[in-house]
Amino acid sequence: MADIENELIPTVVVDGVDIVYRVNGTGAGKGSATAALNRMLRKGQAEKAAGVRKVHAVKNVSFVAYKGEAIGLIGTNGSGKSTLLKAVAGLLPVENGRIYTDGQPSLLGVNAALMNDLTGERNVYLGGLAMGMSREQVRDRYQEIVDFSGINEKGDFITLPMRTYSSGMAARLRFSIAAAKDHDVLLIDEALATGDRSFQKRSEDRIRELRKHAGTVFLVSHSNKSIRDTCDRVLWLERGELRMDGPTEEVLAAYEDFTGGPDKDRAKPQPPVAA
Numbered sequence: 001m002a003d004i005e006n007e008l009i010p011t012v013v014v015d016g017v018d019i020v021y022r023v024n025g026t027g028a029g030k031g032s033a034t035a036a037l038n039r040m041l042r043k044g045q046a047e048k049a050a051g052v053r054k055v056h057a058v059k060n061v062s063f064v065a066y067k068g069e070a071i072g073l074i075g076t077n078g079s080g081k082s083t084l085l086k087a088v089a090g091l092l093p094v095e096n097g098r099i100y101t102d103g104q105p106s107l108l109g110v111n112a113a114l115m116n117d118l119t120g121e122r123n124v125y126l127g128g129l130a131m132g133m134s135r136e137q138v139r140d141r142y143q144e145i146v147d148f149s150g151i152n153e154k155g156d157f158i159t160l161p162m163r164t165y166s167s168g169m170a171a172r173l174r175f176s177i178a179a180a181k182d183h184d185v186l187l188i189d190e191a192l193a194t195g196d197r198s199f200q201k202r203s204e205d206r207i208r209e210l211r212k213h214a215g216t217v218f219l220v221s222h223s224n225k226s227i228r229d230t231c232d233r234v235l236w237l238e239r240g241e242l243r244m245d246g247p248t249e250e251v252l253a254a255y256e257d258f259t260g261g262p263d264k265d266r267a268k269p270q271p272p273v274a275a
Contacts, residue, residue: 010102011185011215012065012088017097019058019083019240057083059240060097065185067102070207070217072231072248074224074255080240081220085187088218103184103215106131108175120151120158120165120173127177141180148206149176150199172199179206184215190222204230224252 058080065071073081086092088099089107114123124145128138149172151157151165162170178186188207207217207230221227227234227248234251236244238258244251 009067010064011067012102012105013098013100014061014063014084014088015098015100017058017061017084017087017099018056018095019080019087019092020095021055021057021083023053023055057240058087058237061237061240061242062097063235063242063245065216065218067215068211069233070211070219070231072227072234073218073220073237074222074227074234074252075237075243076259078239079237081237082189084237085189085218085220088185089187101185105185105187106178106181106183107187108178108189114162114170114174114177116163117161119161120146123162123173124158124177127174128180131178131181133181137181145173145176145180148179148202149173175203179203179210182210182213185218186210186216187218189220200226224256227252 061080061084073084075081083092085107087094088101089105091107114127118126121142124142125135125138128141128145129135133141146152146158149169151169151173157165157169162173165173175188178188186207204226207219210217217230219227219230231248234244234246234248234255235242236251236255244254
């Protein structure tokens, strides 16, 4: 868990949070567009008339994260892990409950948004500036970012447009840019699944450094090994509900028993999420 000196300093408080997606129906066979619009405008009848289906992605989730922790988020596909991260980052509204953060959460790949038509070099500067770094700070850390990403190991790719990169190269560059700055709360979604083992090891080492100099790191991953190597606490979300919250080995053991083995992404078949 967190160091004793840090364990009483909360960085993220999630209190009874519900997140609901609304999926619009096509309205096929329901008449003209004008008629559909009239139905939508009727007071209290908009969602029903438009064929809106509600998907309850996160259900009454509560937890407190503390400074110095690295917290893994696990769960089978569609369990609400990435949705919860986006809400903590302030990118999704909550239906009920509250999310409080101490400092600015940074969702990997959002604050370092890259542009395909620009070179990797230009994107390093753009991403660094987007995260609040000065031009001098980006310039000082530029070579470190490029070396960390490893995208130049087989050629001078940093001078080529991003559209020429593989998805793995682009993901590694995004992580490298985001990891160049200390964050109050860093939210990472599947970043360690990209690249070879050497890059994954560098990423895990960098996350440990971020924990010392920043606040809290959250990691969503389907790789139990990455979770074990990086996190000291795990939140297990299943079908939108927080099923377990505790030490890494304890939670992963229960999760692997549920899924039938380590690094299994699917549990036993379950009925679809109710609308």
